[in-house]
Amino acid sequence: MMPLRPLSLTTPSRPEETVAALAAEGAAVLAGGSDLIPGLAWEIPTCDTLVSLAGLDALRRIETEEDGRLRIGAMATLADIVRHPLIRVGYPALADAAQAVGSPELRAQGTLGGNVCLGTRCRFRNQPPLWREALAPCWQSGGEVCHAAPAKETCVAILSGDTVPALVALRAEAEIWGRRPRRLPIEEIYTGDGTHHLHIAPGEFLAALRLPAAPPRAAFRKWRTRASIDFPEANAAVSAVWRDGAWREPVVVVSAVGPAPIRVQAAESLLDGSAWSEERILAAGDLARRAVHPYDNGQLNVAGRQIAVRGLVVRALGDMEMERREPVL
Amino acid sequence: MAESVMRLRVNGREHHLVVSDEATLLEVLREQLHLHGTKDGCAVGSCGTCTVWLDGVPRLSCVTLAKTVEGRDVVTIEGLAGWWGRERPGEGAAAFHPLQTAAVEAGAVQCGFCTPGMLMAGAALLRDTPAPGREEIREALSGHLCRCTGYEQIIHAVELAAGRMGEATPDEA
Ligand SMILES: Cc1cc2nc3c(=O)[nH]c(=O)nc-3n(C[C@H](O)[C@H](O)[C@H](O)COP(=O)(O)OP(=O)(O)OC[C@H]3O[C@@H](n4cnc5c(N)ncnc54)[C@H](O)[C@@H]3O)c2cc1C
Ligand code: FES
Ligand code: FES
Numbered sequence: 404m405m406p407l408r409p410l411s412l413t414t415p416s417r418p419e420e421t422v423a424a425l426a427a428e429g430a431a432v433l434a435g436g437s438d439l440i441p442g443l444a445w446e447i448p449t450c451d452t453l454v455s456l457a458g459l460d461a462l463r464r465i466e467t468e469e470d471g472r473l474r475i476g477a478m479a480t481l482a483d484i485v486r487h488p489l490i491r492v493g494y495p496a497l498a499d500a501a502q503a504v505g506s507p508e509l510r511a512q513g514t515l516g517g518n519v520c521l522g523t524r525c526r527f528r529n530q531p532p533l534w535r536e537a538l539a540p541c542w543q544s545g546g547e548v549c550h551a552a553p554a555k556e557t558c559v560a561i562l563s564g565d566t567v568p569a570l571v572a573l574r575a576e577a578e579i580w581g582r583r584p585r586r587l588p589i590e591e592i593y594t595g596d597g598t599h600h601l602h603i604a605p606g607e608f609l610a611a612l613r614l615p616a617a618p619p620r621a622a623f624r625k626w627r628t629r630a631s632i633d634f635p636e637a638n639a640a641v642s643a644v645w646r647d648g649a650w651r652e653p654v655v656v657v658s659a660v661g662p663a664p665i666r667v668q669a670a671e672s673l674l675d676g677s678a679w680s681e682e683r684i685l686a687a688g689d690l691a692r693r694a695v696h697p698y699d700n701g702q703l704n705v706a707g708r709q710i711a712v713r714g715l716v717v718r719a720l721g722d723m724e725m726e727r728r729e730p731v732l
Numbered sequence: 733m734a735e736s737v738m739r740l741r742v743n744g745r746e747h748h749l750v751v752s753d754e755a756t757l758l759e760v761l762r763e764q765l766h767l768h769g770t771k772d773g774c775a776v777g778s779c780g781t782c783t784v785w786l787d788g789v790p791r792l793s794c795v796t797l798a799k800t801v802e803g804r805d806v807v808t809i810e811g812l813a814g815w816w817g818r819e820r821p822g823e824g825a826a827a828f829h830p831l832q833t834a835a836v837e838a839g840a841v842q843c844g845f846c847t848p849g850m851l852m853a854g855a856a857l858l859r860d861t862p863a864p865g866r867e868e869i870r871e872a873l874s875g876h877l878c879r880c881t882g883y884e885q886i887i888h889a890v891e892l893a894a895g896r897m898g899e900a901t902p903d904e905a
Binding site: 404405406407408409410411412414433436437440441443444445453455457505506507508509511512631632 | 734752753754755756758759762763772775776777778780783789790791792794795796797799800853870871872874875876
């Protein structure tokens with residue numbers, strides 16, 4: 404067995420200590436570790452101090468705030484989310500997305516915060532060190548080339564967290580703790596650059612996700628190689644509010660096809676203000692397909708992933724329209 | 733690299749271990765406690781053969797740092813029969829958990845490399861869901877790779893064990 408390279412682990416019990424520890428050079432957040440530890444086993448992350456959030460009890464809670472919003476602590480596990488009655492009933496698309504992650508063992512360990520902040524993935528990078536040695540170092544490894552997109556000057560690795568599109572569709576807000584705590588719509592935490600994919604600075608961490616008190620209806624879909632365990636080759640979520648005989652304020656979001664989630668505004672305009680006929684749903688799927696340009700860095704090929712995006716959006720919209728016509732209760 | 737002493741309960745016994753910060757639970761179980769039943773398959777969370785119970789929940793020991801589970805309760809494949817014996821007071825010590833016996837009978841063990849993880853996941857399912865459906869079994873084992881059996885025999889072993897465990901407690905049926 405290859406031991407991990409020497410590291411130090413600290414588990415502060417107060418937020419101020421966590422902030423201070425995270426501000427140090429080479430520090431990284433350790434949540435459930437189900438992504439970080441496999442990464443370290445393959446010598447991918449460069450950190451040398453792990454700052455565990457497990458000592459901050461408040462981060463594990465799922466609770467309703469005074470104004471009715473649902474606050475999910477970043478350390479709530481995906482298993483906690485899947486079985487939580489308020490989430491199953493009020494925000495089922497999030498429960499579906501959490502259920503689509505990995506295996507039962509990984510969901511018992513992996514947290515929502517870790518899923519949202521998950522390191523980006525690439526077929527050329529997420530490989531054992533010996534395999535990687537055969538290639539010149541890429542942008543993420545301090546080199547100057549991207550093997551997936553040689554013409555690009557930045558890393559195009561894939562944002563692979565399954566809960567991300569569901570959270571965007573549900574209009575979640577991220578709460579970041581640091582010297583100056585702040586809240587922002589979840590989409591705004593992603594930079595679009597695969598190497599530094601989060602707008603979370605050293606000394607900051609994601610503390611909670613807040614979901615609206617009266618969420619829109621939403622649906623989530625995922626495509627992967629093996630239904631049992633794999634990371635997404637593409638995923639999508641949609642949401643809208645049904646009011647006065649029409650869908651309003653639709654959100655169509657596709658992810659796992661680039662370093663950040665993609666809102667498909669053309670599809671949103673098309674879907675706003677009517678019921679969704681089959682033609683409209685298919686047209687929205689086509690717009691989603693045209694809005695994404697995956698690189699060849701997933702497990703499956705680019706054209707397949709693009710076609711999958713169309714199918715995922717069509718099915719998610721179909722799920723919502725069917726549920727409206729024939730509520731299952 | 734910091735090393736320190738940590739407490740860990742493994743298969744009902746309390747241990748004090750000198751552990752470095754980066755040591756995984758798998759490493760501590762295999763190399764310090766010499767519990768070689770728990771296997772090192774992929775070391776990156778993909779295969780499930782390193783599965784142990786952490787406070788009763790199946791978890792991947794290869795992606796769990798030992799220090800993060802300080803003071804908690806671990807059951808490995810070596811302790812499964814012992815746990816089963818303690819679970820059923822009055823029945824005496826058990827040499828095997830019913831799923832272990834069923835796995836042998838159903839041909840669910842070929843090279844045996846995936847078996848410890850399969851059994852820990854399967855036994856947790858049988859504890860929580862006494863008469864699991866096929867879908868529930870497949871879901872519980874979905875994080876476990878087997879290169880030999882084709883999975884059918886393993887699913888069958890869980891069904892066989894469930895049937896026998898159900899017969900043993902007719903009052904609960
Ligand atoms: C075999 C396998 C299959 C998997 N399949 C899937 C899948 O299908 N879908 C999927 O989405 N994921 C998958 N994963 C990845 C992972 O298990 C999950 O994404 C999980 O939710 C990660 O959470 P964690 O708490 O374990 O994260 P960790 O490993 O602890 O952290 C992940 C990253 O996020 C950072 N981080 C964690 N929490 C915070 C925080 N609160 N603030 C700031 N940064 C933070 C860490 O520094 C690290 O870079 C898989 C993993 C494996 C090993
Ligand atoms: S060795 Fe842990 S999952 Fe493969
Ligand atoms: S019996 Fe050989 S891997 Fe399962």
